[in-house]
Amino acid sequence: MQTAVKFFCGIFVSLACATSAFAGDVIINEIMYHPASTNVLEEWFELYNAGSNAVNLSGWKITKGVAFTFPANTVLVAGGYLVVAADGPTFVGKHPGVANFVAGWSGTLGHSLELSDNTGQVVNAVEFYGEGDWAARVLGAGGVPGALDHYGGLGWEWSAPHDGAGSSLELINPALPNTYAHNWGPSASLNGTPGRANSIAATNVAPLIAGIAHTPVLPAPTDVVTVSARIVDEHTNGLTVTIDYRVDGAASFTTAPMFDDGAHGDGVAGDGIYGAILPAQPNGTIVEFYLQARDAENNLRTYPHYDRRGTRVPGGAE
Template sequence: MKFSSKLILLATLLSLGILFADTIIFEDDFTEEPANWTKISVIGDQEWTHQTYGGNGFMKMSGYSGGNAYANEDWLITPAVDLTNAGNPKLSFETANNYGDENTVLNILISSDFDGNIETANWTDITAQATFPTSHSWTFVASGDIDLSEYSGNIYVAFKYICPDSNAGTWETDNVLIKDSDGENPPVPDNAIVINEIAYNPPNSVGNDNYFEFLEFYNNSSDAVDMSGWTISQAVDFTFPEGSVLDADSYAVVAKNADSLAAYYGITNISGSFEGGLNNSGETVILSDASGNEQDNVTYADGGSWPEEADGQGPSLELIDPSSDNANPDNWQASFTENGTPGMPNSSAPEAENKTIYEIQYTEDESGDSPEAGNRVHTSGIVYAVFDGFFFMSMPEGGAWKGIAVQSDIEVAESDLVECDATVGEVYGRTTLQTLSNVTVSAVYTVISPAVITTGEVASEQYESVLIKVENVTVTNDSLGYGEWEIDDNSGTCRVNDEGDYSYVPQTGDMLDSVTGAVQYSFGNFKIEPRRDDDLIQDTSSPALSVTPNLVEFGMLEIGTEASLNLTFANTGNSDLIIEAITLP
């Protein structure tokens, strides 16, 4: 990880009247094979090697070779580092650990008298003062600053790898730095570094959350800020490595998988990979400085006042104004740029183009996707159905291709006219208006008439989000699961959902005069979404009780003659019947 240009003098903060400088005494980021380091193999044929991955150089040691594990003890030792003039020297480095078990260890030792012979030198083990990875991965973890103030003159730092022949793991190290910190870190101006963008549930079109989650931080001050040793906690764990200086009006990104994010977005200002993952339902992200002082705190959510579009539908969460209170969900937006804007300025709404609902919905594409998907449009419609977190609206005349779903918590009622700018999205296959702006709502009391179609026509793209009505249907399955049931008018079955507020409980065999509702598309199926009780008109024309065979079919029964009578009773009505007595004429 190369966070920024190499640091010789971190900052001169004249505006604060404080002179603060970190002087680099020794540094090696292993861009090339180290020339002056000493490698000593005590046990085993394997040794420390220089590796490069994704343009990043590092040193690697593993006792695993050719399909077998071999016992090893291998040392990697710095050249002499002179601390004679250092007032407050500190050591830091990064390590990654994969495979193996607790018996594959990496120890950090210091000597003041190493002369090429590790056996005769005196070594002090400082392993316990460093931070190491807590799980197996190729993600580098910063050690934190290790105090070297008790040493003077020349010192040597050794990375000592040990593994058994039963289970040899891999250790990698990078960005070894010894600096002289002259004085205390200057205070950070209030609201200097803000949590500016959160991608907690990237869409499936990008890839798995384990590769594409990220957090973005923005320097909202006029000065560079040294973020070395700063931490992200609670939601995820991350420590900014040494040399993490964020310039004014600049962005730093921390990702679940830094390499994947860098490759996908083509960015370089990624500080590293965090441990853990961002909760898709929401949680708290805390940013603290190197002294443990909290610098920012955001508790995001996947609903309520927070933009729901950021929950797996394409956009990220973006802070609208970095000077605003980012604890307030009203100051966040779903990004107008698909998949977010890590490491770059947050998006703003593009100019909306006037489009009717028909122009947004009509498509000849077999996928059913809108030709306006991803575009910003200005449109309007009459609200005809309102559900939790979304509503449906239609062009006044209704009909095929003239209804659309709107994902928003704005307060609307049926028969309202809604005019807005919106981004056209495909939410799990349903064309949906998202990220609304410039919204006006007017009570016009226009009632949309449903399009009368057959049950066999419900599952067609032209009726997606359209108010429809099917007539003379029979309940063919009263429980498809998840509150859905099935009806048929002899043209083919269709599903009915229970998102609306109706009291009717379907029973297989029930006959309904009509079912009215929005054609919803979710979980791979088209379905009717009734709004309330008057969308379900029950059939009352048939007798409640049918008896077979008809009694007149038996004819005359002579005196003194016996006969058996088998009757079948069927309740074809819409409520339970109680039969108390049967009287034969």
């Protein structure tokens, strides 16, 4: 019986959302789902109207995560923010001076939110976490290079300040889909920025990398392997995408370009999915790989993401 060739790279997926008319301009923009106090009454999230028209939210509902119906005459102006808080008095005590909020949901925030309009159509939805694509990897043992964890190895840990360390989870660029984890990050401001622009907001970010896949999932020794990923950026021109791979134990990585030309396992040319075809490997081989995407403004993103406090282990295997 043949032993499959194994490929390792961290893969985490977020949900897509439906949009319609001006309602589609209303997006989930900031989330405080795990306050440092662990008091669930301090939970809140924020909506942002990215369009140029006011949107009447009367009768809209939060249909996943918590239960809440927006009261009559709730209007979100163009470019405006609206906080939805678990508890009004608690929110005022924590964020005095923030007046643009509604409050009083039932339940507690988990790891998903879904916003629906007054006809029941889903307007925006997002899943969020404190690990995977929603966090950075840092070396264990306090991020000290060379230090050993309790397993006797270097080890890696998830770093997510928005998950109980005092930050909120903020959308970076509202012009790009908020369904991609790489378009979110922990707030630079303690307790977040409810009711105003996000502290890490930017209009020119490194390309987002999502939907990483390799086929066949369990390749035989005679199989070449196609690695693909969706690349999202403010501009579709000037993108450079590469894959670095190595056989486990090799001293260095081999760099190969990825293409969106329809000829490298990437689907249809120009569809935003980039692909590369890696050579077949002998029986039982383990292959590590990581991806890099650079845009015309020289903004660079590496997948999996890592924190520069430690030494990078690009392949995603610990």
